[in-house]
Amino acid sequence: MLSEREHERYKRQIMLFGDAGQACLKKAHIFIAGAGGLGSPVSIYLAVAGVGNLTVVDKDVVDQSNLNRQILHYDRDIGRKKVASAEEKLQAYNPDINIRVIDTTLDETNADRLIGNADGIVDAMDNYPTRYLLNSIAQKKKIPLFHGAIRGFYGQATTIIPEKTACLRCLFPSAPPQEVFPVVGATPGVIGTIQTTEVLKYLLGTGDLLTNRLLIWDGMALHMDEISFERNPSCISCGTGCGASTSRMVASKNKIREKKK
Amino acid sequence: MTVRVRFFARFRELLGTDIMVNAREGIVLSELVKEVASRNQDGYQAIFDDQGVFREFVILMQNGKRIETSAAGTTLVKDGDEIAVFPPVAGG
Numbered sequence: 001m002l003s004e005r006e007h008e009r010y011k012r013q014i015m016l017f018g019d020a021g022q023a024c025l026k027k028a029h030i031f032i033a034g035a036g037g038l039g040s041p042v043s044i045y046l047a048v049a050g051v052g053n054l055t056v057v058d059k060d061v062v063d064q065s066n067l068n069r070q071i072l073h074y075d076r077d078i079g080r081k082k083v084a085s086a087e088e089k090l091q092a093y094n095p096d097i098n099i100r101v102i103d104t105t106l107d108e109t110n111a112d113r114l115i116g117n118a119d120g121i122v123d124a125m126d127n128y129p130t131r132y133l134l135n136s137i138a139q140k141k142k143i144p145l146f147h148g149a150i151r152g153f154y155g156q157a158t159t160i161i162p163e164k165t166a167c168l169r170c171l172f173p174s175a176p177p178q179e180v181f182p183v184v185g186a187t188p189g190v191i192g193t194i195q196t197t198e199v200l201k202y203l204l205g206t207g208d209l210l211t212n213r214l215l216i217w218d219g220m221a222l223h224m225d226e227i228s229f230e231r232n233p234s235c236i237s238c239g240t241g242c243g244a245s246t247s248r249m250v251a252s253k254n255k256i257r258e259k260k261k
Numbered sequence: 262m263t264v265r266v267r268f269f270a271r272f273r274e275l276l277g278t279d280i281m282v283n284a285r286e287g288i289v290l291s292e293l294v295k296e297v298a299s300r301n302q303d304g305y306q307a308i309f310d311d312q313g314v315f316r317e318f319v320i321l322m323q324n325g326k327r328i329e330t331s332a333a334g335t336t337l338v339k340d341g342d343e344i345a346v347f348p349p350v351a352g353g
Binding site for chain 2: 034036037038039123124125126127128148149150151152154155156171172174175176177178179181183188216218220221225227228229230232
């Protein structure tokens, strides 16, 4: 049930999806992996939309160099834990929702437990090893994964529904090299709000999701392109695991072993 | 025959995009991308390693369908094809 105050707060979107839709958002739980460039717009827009339960995970401390894009954090937060800063801001945006923050690095030992039975996982990470971990857990627990990534003026997004669509590994079997990536804050703004739109549509059961499609944002040319992709039957995450990427992985592992010898 | 090659993200910065190529009949996908990428050394090196093999993370699409880079040496390019080449971006 929505309170009178909530009715007033969400009035303009209840025009779109009614009390029932708003009640769906209120009871939903979304797990947001990362409180940085993407995690900022994602968590802010999910909070103001009234998604009732948000979990935000991050291990970092706010650094001055984060402030050009991580709009959850202010200058006065430098040196503070990102999750403490996030909790304060999100609760101030919307006191009618539950914010749970976790100050940790997601890894194989804790991610499954922390994600629990969330209704959706938002990939707001900055590296592929953790993205692949989120993808595996999403597949195992059959929880949708809302992928986003950025670099400079470029970004990409896709929505993964386990057992129904291709997964992140079908599309990206191998991670690009790690780097300190250049970025302007408007780029995670674009991609983060696309991820948020996807989460809301999924929770409301409306619209066409960005499934089996990779959206590619080019802020320089001001182009948004889309590339269709299919499930890879031999995907190492959602398929048989017999694909070319697996053989490549085995080959490179063997190389490492040989070197050790 | 005419083929459209589209680079994205960092590859686009180095090589441009929406490149219409007059390709010879019988050319395979890996050769086509190599020829187009050769116009800029940094662009070429971003896509291929020292042995001229596709870097592991490069994503190739032919008419919207993913082609494993390991299969690009045997995949024929046809007139009117649209080829997309891009690197996944990683930041958040």
